[in-house]
Amino acid sequence: MRIAVFGATGATGRKVVDEALRQRHGAWAFTRRRESWLLGRPGLLPVMGELTDPEAVTRSLAARDAVIVTLGHREDSPPDLMEKAVTRILEGMQLHRVKRIIYLSALGVGDSRERFNVYGRLLGPLFYARAHRDHERAEQLIRSSGLDWTIVRPSRLTDAPSQGYQVNPAQLSFAASLSRADLARFLVDQLETREHVRASPLVTALPASARKPIAAEPAAA
Secondary structure (H helix, E strand, C coil): CEEEEECCCCHHHHHHHHHHHHCCCEEEEEECCCCHHHCCCCCEEEEECCCCCHHHHHHCCCCCCEEEECCCCCCCCCCCHHHHHHHHHHHHHHHHCCCEEEEECCCCCHHHHHHECHHHHHHHHHHHHHHHHHHHHHHHHHHCCCCEEEEEEECEEECCCCCCEEECCCCECCCCEEEHHHHHHHHHHHHHCCCCCCECCEEEECCHHHCCCCCCCCCCC
16 A cells, blocks of 8 residues: 655654555655655655645645554644644645545543543643644544544553554553554554544553563573
C-alpha cells in the first residue's frame, strides 16, 4: 500500500516509517527538513514541505492509498496545530480521493477520559489540557469527513523494546505505558484491516503476565 506519513521525523513517526517499510508498504514521509536516515531507503520517499503550506500538503497526497498522522505537540507548538494540519490533510485527501486515514490522538481525549482510573481523570487535564483540546477539534473534523478513519489513543509512550499491545482494556492507570515500537505496529497494521474503521481504539501494553518470555542467549562454550 502507498502511504503518506505526517510527523515522520518525530520519535513515533520514525518507528511508523520503519514498520511500514518492514511490512513492504511504500511510504512518503512529509518533512520540513532533510535527514540522512530518510535517504536511500527502498520504498521511502521524503516529501519536503511545511504543514502551513496547503499546496505542499496536497502534493504529498497524490497517488496515495492511505494517510498516517503522528504529529505531536511541543512546548512552542501553536494551540491549534492539529486542527489546522488535519484541515489541510483532509482537503488534500478529498482532492486526491484518498479514503483511509489513521490519526494518532491521545489517551484522555473525548470519551477515553472515562477509561482512566480516578487519578488519571483528575491529573490528565492538569498536564495536557491544551493538547487535548486541539486533538478534540481535530478528531471532530476527521469524524465529519466521511472518510474511513481510525483515531488511535495510546497510553503513555516509551522507547522500551516491544512488549506486545492490547486494545480497549476496561480501565487502566494514569501510569500505563506503551512502547513506540508496538504503537507503530498497531498503526501500520490498521492499513490491512477494517476492524477499527470509524472507531477510536485505546491501545496499551500487554500486562506482564501475558507477555511472551524472551529467549535467553545461549551460553558461551
